Amino acid sequence: MSVDTATVKKIASLARIAMSDADAEAMVPELNNILGWIEQLGEVDTSQVQPMTAVIPNTLRLRDDVVTDGNVRDKVLANAPRAEHGFFAVPKVIE
Amino acid sequence: MSEYRIQGATGEWEVVIGLEVHAQITSKAKLFSGAATDFGAEPNSQVSLVDAAMPGMLPVLNGECVRQAVRTGMAIEAQINAWSRFDRKNYFYADLPQGYQISQLYHPIVGEGRLMISLDEKDADAETKEIGIERIHIEQDAGKLMHDQHPTQSYVDLNRSGVALMEIVSKPDMRSPAEAGAYVKKLRSILRYVGSCDGNMEEGSMRADVNVSVRKPGDAFGTRTETKNVNSVRYVMQTIEIEANRQVDVLEAGGTIVQETRLFDPDKNETRSMRSKEDAHDYRYFPDPDLLPLVLDDQFLADCRASLPELPDAKRRRYEGDLGLTAYAAAVLTAEAETARWFEALMEACGDQAMAKAASNWLISDLFGALNRLGMDIEDSPVSPAQGAELLKLVADGTLSGSLAKQVFEIMLETGDDPAKIVEEKGLKQTSDTGAIESVIAGILDANAEKVAQYKDGKEALFGFFVGQTMKAMQGKANPQVVNELLKKALA
Numbered sequence: 387m388s389v390d391t392a393t394v395k396k397i398a399s400l401a402r403i404a405m406s407d408a409d410a411e412a413m414v415p416e417l418n419n420i421l422g423w424i425e426q427l428g429e430v431d432t433s434q435v436q437p438m439t440a441v442i443p444n445t446l447r448l449r450d451d452v453v454t455d456g457n458v459r460d461k462v463l464a465n466a467p468r469a470e471h472g473f474f475a476v477p478k479v480i481e
Numbered sequence: 482m483s484e485y486r487i488q489g490a491t492g493e494w495e496v497v498i499g500l501e502v503h504a505q506i507t508s509k510a511k512l513f514s515g516a517a518t519d520f521g522a523e524p525n526s527q528v529s530l531v532d533a534a535m536p537g538m539l540p541v542l543n544g545e546c547v548r549q550a551v552r553t554g555m556a557i558e559a560q561i562n563a564w565s566r567f568d569r570k571n572y573f574y575a576d577l578p579q580g581y582q583i584s585q586l587y588h589p590i591v592g593e594g595r596l597m598i599s600l601d602e603k604d605a606d607a608e609t610k611e612i613g614i615e616r617i618h619i620e621q622d623a624g625k626l627m628h629d630q631h632p633t634q635s636y637v638d639l640n641r642s643g644v645a646l647m648e649i650v651s652k653p654d655m656r657s658p659a660e661a662g663a664y665v666k667k668l669r670s671i672l673r674y675v676g677s678c679d680g681n682m683e684e685g686s687m688r689a690d691v692n693v694s695v696r697k698p699g700d701a702f703g704t705r706t707e708t709k710n711v712n713s714v715r716y717v718m719q720t721i722e723i724e725a726n727r728q729v730d731v732l733e734a735g736g737t738i739v740q741e742t743r744l745f746d747p748d749k750n751e752t753r754s755m756r757s758k759e760d761a762h763d764y765r766y767f768p769d770p771d772l773l774p775l776v777l778d779d780q781f782l783a784d785c786r787a788s789l790p791e792l793p794d795a796k797r798r799r800y801e802g803d804l805g806l807t808a809y810a811a812a813v814l815t816a817e818a819e820t821a822r823w824f825e826a827l828m829e830a831c832g833d834q835a836m837a838k839a840a841s842n843w844l845i846s847d848l849f850g851a852l853n854r855l856g857m858d859i860e861d862s863p864v865s866p867a868q869g870a871e872l873l874k875l876v877a878d879g880t881l882s883g884s885l886a887k888q889v890f891e892i893m894l895e896t897g898d899d900p901a902k903i904v905e906e907k908g909l910k911q912t913s914d915t916g917a918i919e920s921v922i923a924g925i926l927d928a929n930a931e932k933v934a935q936y937k938d939g940k941e942a943l944f945g946f947f948v949g950q951t952m953k954a955m956q957g958k959a960n961p962q963v964v965n966e967l968l969k970k971a972l973a
Contacts, residue, residue: 400571400763400765402573439773439774440773444773445773445774445775445776446542446772446773446774446775446776447541447542448542448543448544448547449510449515449541449542449543449544450543450544450545451508451509451510451543451544451545451546452509452510452515453509453510453515453516453517454510454515455510455514455515455516455529455530455531456515456516456517456526456527456528456529457526457527458528458529458530459523459524459525459526459528461530462525462528462530462533462639463525465535468634470631470634470636471524471630471636472523472524472525472526473524473525473627473630473636473637473638474525474575474636474637474639475631475634475635475636475637476575476634476635476637477633477634477635478628478631478633478634478635479574479575479626479628479635480628480635
């Protein structure tokens with residue numbers, strides 16, 4: 387598997403990363419190197435091996451259904467570029 | 482029911498429908514944070530730093546949401562996956578601060594199940610159809626955008642952000658708006674019985690994405706469109722009708738259907754394309770590295786199963802079989818969990834199964850009639866089940882006639898008083914005093930000698946007239962049975 391400039395630009399756009407043509411061009415061989423390495427890993431037969439999700443035996447911990455948080459509107463909005471009347475305010479997005 | 486077909490210029494078209502219902506899981510706190518979920522709070526007041534996706538925040542799964550999803554799966558006889566996992570669905574939108582929604586694409590918590598819909602309102606078992614359910618997965622809700630508060634800005638409220646949803650995905654098994662409507666109603670009923678979702682479509686606790694395609698009967702599936710966020714049973718049915726007719730028009734004009742996302746506009750009665758999200762379908766799902774797989778042990782599953790209530794179909798059949806109610810009455814009483822709960826409290830207060838028919842008739846016609854008039858739900862009924870039972874007992878033991886009971890009931894609605902007290906204070910007791918009734922009858926027969934003669938000549942329909950006059954003269958308080966007997970004797 388390999389990528390070309392068009393694919394790199396599409397991935398950048400999906401991830402909302404601004405990228406000049408020159409940068410995208412330069413990124414192609416870098417990504418292809420990484421993909422090549424991943425493909426090399428793929429050569430190992432893991433059909434009999436369970437995927438490992440943690441290095442120690444561990445399962446997901448569950449929380450009780452209790453309200454312990456919230457009511458911190460000022461903190462939540464503190465870093466917003468723009469906030470009005472208790473809302474985040476963003477450039478108009480409408481369907 | 483005859484098959485639903487759209488008549489096109491080129492012949493008949495069949496409609497194929499699948500629904501993805503998003504149901505808000507009833508919980509106090511959010512799916513991955515400790516913020517509250519109450520409806521209608523001040524904007525951004527129920528938002529934790531987790532919900533606002535501040536750097537370094539980690540999600541911790543709410544066990545109650547897992548329990549409710551599993552119980553819902555069990556209620557639709559679905560396969561429960563003891564091993565499931567959360568994935569990130571990546572897209573950028575102003576209502577999604579994380580830049581991804583935590584969902585379950587590859588390993589949902591609930592697999593295939595089914596539910597039965599009834600297509601005959603009078604008798605739920607007369608015509609049924611099984612609708613397959615593909616899966617139920619757990620995911621986060623997004624925030625809410627308001628576009629009408631400012632000329633150039635949209636306002637974002639994250640109170641809903643991170644609230645737990647179940648996405649319940651049906652198979653494309655429905656073939657008409659009526660079937661889809663019945664499916665949503667049945668699903669809503671089951672969710673409310675189970676208690677996993679309040680089913681309140683006005684508040685957005687339940688909404689449907691409606692997948693519609695059309696085909697010539699017998700052909701392979703056509704290309705479908707998905708109409709998003711339809712928020713009432715009526716709108717679901719309208720969306721299907723409008724969208725299916727639109728597709729038929731496009732196809733018959735030589736066009737093709739594009740697989741796309743659409744919006745339903747109830748004001749214009751149309752669906753239209755949401756073209757702005759062209760790239761949005763590339764969600765680049767991957768397992769969420771913040772969350773380990775969710776593993777459910779046998780004890781957890783057993784507890785979920787043991788906590789399930791009697792479900793609507795089982796309850797309906799029991800009401801028909803054990804209580805001898807009509808199919809219609811049983812269906813009405815069991816459609817909503819609250820109604821069934823009220824009826825069972827009423828029966829318990831009556832303390833006699835033989836009163837089931839009288840109780841169901843009274844609840845369905847008198848109580849429902851009054852609540853309708855008052856614009857109230859049964860949970861807010863001004864008359865309690867115990868008071869209803871007392872009223873029914875007063876009818877059963879002959880203290881009240883049917884018409885007196887209706888009068889007493891009206892006073893109960895107004896004052897909230899107990900029926901026995903009302904009967905005592907207003908003197909509404911039915912009388913079986915034969916002496917008093919006989920003297921009234923004698924007066925009426927005297928005053929209507931002509932009609933008495935006609936009756937004796939064989940015009941027996943006049944009997945009802947004499948009963949009516951007697952009851953009227955006694956202000957409805959005479960025992961109708963006694964009146965009947967005494968009248969027959971007097972006219973013999």
